[in-house]
Amino acid sequence: MRAFPGIDAYAVVGNNDSYRGDYVSEPHGAFFSDTGHLWAGLVKDKNNRAALLREFPTGGYYSVDIPHYPALRLIVLNTVLFSYKAKGKNIHQAANTELDWLHEQLAEARKRRQHVLIAMHIPPGIDVYATLQFRLLRLIELWKTEYTERFEAELKQFAPEISGIFAGHLHTDWFQILTLSNANRVPVTGTPSISPLFGNNPGFKIYTYSFTSHQIDNVETFYYPLSKKRWGLEYTFNRVYPLGCNNCPILKGMDALQQTGRLADSYKYYYAVSTTSQPITNQWKPYYWCATRTVNAANYRKCLAAI
Secondary structure (H helix, E strand, O other): OOOOOOOOOOOOOOOOOOOOOOOEOOOOOHHHHHHHHHHHOOOOOHHHHHHHHHHHHHHOOEEEEOOOOOOEEEEEOOHHHHEOOOEOOOHHHHHHHHHHHHHHHHHHHHHOOOEEEEEOOOOOOEOHHHHOOOOOOOOOEOEOHHHHHHHHHHHHHOHHHEEEEEEOOOOOOEEEEEEOOOOOEEEEEEOOOOOOOOOOOOEEEEEEEEOOOOEEEEEEEEEOOOOOOOOEEEEEHHHHOOOOOOOOOHHHHHHHOOOOOHHHHHHHHHHOOOOOOOOHHHHHHHHHHHHOOOOOHHHHHHHHHHO
16 A cells, blocks of 8 residues: 555455455354455545445445546455355355345446446356366366356346456456347456466556446556566557557457467467466467357357367
8 A cells, every 4th residue: 555555445355365264254254344344444435435344244245436436336246155166154145145235236336327347356257277177178167157147147137337347366367258248248357466376477457447438448467577576567458459449448359359360379478477387378279268258158168169
């Protein structure tokens, strides 16, 4: 916070955030109560601080209006509850309670004519890395199927309000297009990790949101190449994936990605933050390619079969 003293910070619960171990959650428990009070100190806006303190203890999720931009709402989810690895008492009930809450937040945003950004740690979709470890290619989903299906159903109902989804967890730089209808598609973008645990260089992203188009229109990725040991700009999305217009949504650049060619090579290179530490180098088609276009397992299988 010393680096950005005038900026509110809205944190997201990850799978290691627990007093009792990896993927363990205790709704209404001590960890969420303690962490809510700790994270509230990162929020300067008094209304948003109050919202975090009120909502977070339930299950590690909350919703705020962006200060000075009341037409934009940020919904912060605890998607650890949706993971197939989730542990703890009453996890299924807690996951469905969170999805009920998400519905209420999206309905309120529509009522107030707001656009919505959604932040989470574990994204929906296929865990390609884990799937490739099985010789018989048993698909490993990051969420339990029922939660993925319900999440997609909620987004389809409120598709016009959704401007983008931010996620982490995979320690890589990735994106996918979530197709909700013929008219509505949502960019899902993954932020690489600060930790180099899986061979990636540390990295983070800065997103640019347009209040004209109500879309994300650029992303800058900064990284810390371990060989040089200093932070720098790795790449700018709009320069790698040319949009050809001003204030265009990054979806336009995502659409330009194909199975082969320069952009495919760039995607594979930047995926592990300028390293070749991930199997995407040799397993791009069809496994990682299909993950850029699908979220649920049924559509992923169809994509695999079509290539």
